[in-house]
Amino acid sequence: MNFVVVVNEGPYQHQASYTAYRFTRSALEKGHKIMRVFFYHDGVNNGTSLTVPPQDEPQIVKQWCQLAQDRDLDLVVCVAAAQRRGIMDHREAERHELSAPNLAPGFRIAGLGQLIDASIDAERLLVFGD
């Protein structure tokens, strides 16, 4: 079955990103397809490469990156929500003349149309948030 997963909260403040990650991994292990993980609201903060959590805590951002790499996951950070919160890829950082990009590897920035598109194409949509 083909899923789209929506993550509406950032790492650490809420459990949502962990639950979404565990659901996504479990669905993949069971042979289902995750056609897109869409990060919205504060969920875009999962896409920062600049997080350095204490060493005894899980690195949820790195876990998403790793999963994206291992399973060819499409991790999409909403551009409008990301710009509000300072998550930029090279192109966006340059366009807005900012000092540096900070989008973590494995993520890409795209518009809200990618969420609507995925919700039309996927068989199931699940929202994880607060």
Add this chain to the structure above:
Amino acid sequence: MGDGKKILFINRRGPYGTIYAQEALEVALVGAVFDQKISLAFIDDGVFLLRPGQSTVGLQMKQFTAAYRALGDFEIHRVYVERESLQVRGMKEENLMEIVTGPDGGTRNLVKVVSSVELMDVIHSQDVLLND
């Protein structure tokens, strides 16, 4: 009206205290240009979004709720408001913001107040549920 999927955007939080409703409206406005059967539902504190007379001058925040009216320019199917949520919050049905559609002759208000039981049927007849 498209023959596409039935997508319901559910709003359960009020304005300004958090950005959820404002960003949810941005999704709905994007969704409205896709050829799908789009509806919105206002439940719990979400009904406060349609309360008239909002002014954010003192807050110096964007008064985004006026933009709900823009939904009338698109082919939105319906805007549902749960009666029970209004009642427990002391909100009057006849005093909700109108979202008017239909350019020439015979405009109509998309906002429809429904009971929990009616809303239950709406929720269970959708293909996709998006909520903040």
Add this chain to the structure above:
Amino acid sequence: MLHTVNKSPFEKDSLNTCFRLARPGSDVLLIEDAVYAALAGSCFEPAMSEALARYSVFVLKADLEARGIDSGDLISGVRAVDYSGFVDLAVKNDTVQSWL
């Protein structure tokens, strides 16, 4: 239809909203802080017992364990599932609504 709830009923009214708007026969899955709603002996037990007559109620096992709740602490009729069971519930039902 699958309804997920992630809020403690002592913090926010999401579970009551779910019970008001979920059609009888639906699956309800309690995740994150919502697992506290399944604790036997709380003031929420009567509402939960009533709900159990209308819905199949599940709780996410990892969330129970993390919060120091074992199966003996649960209102009878509530069933624990793991993440794989969560995926199965999402597959079994045509749509999923998250009451946040």
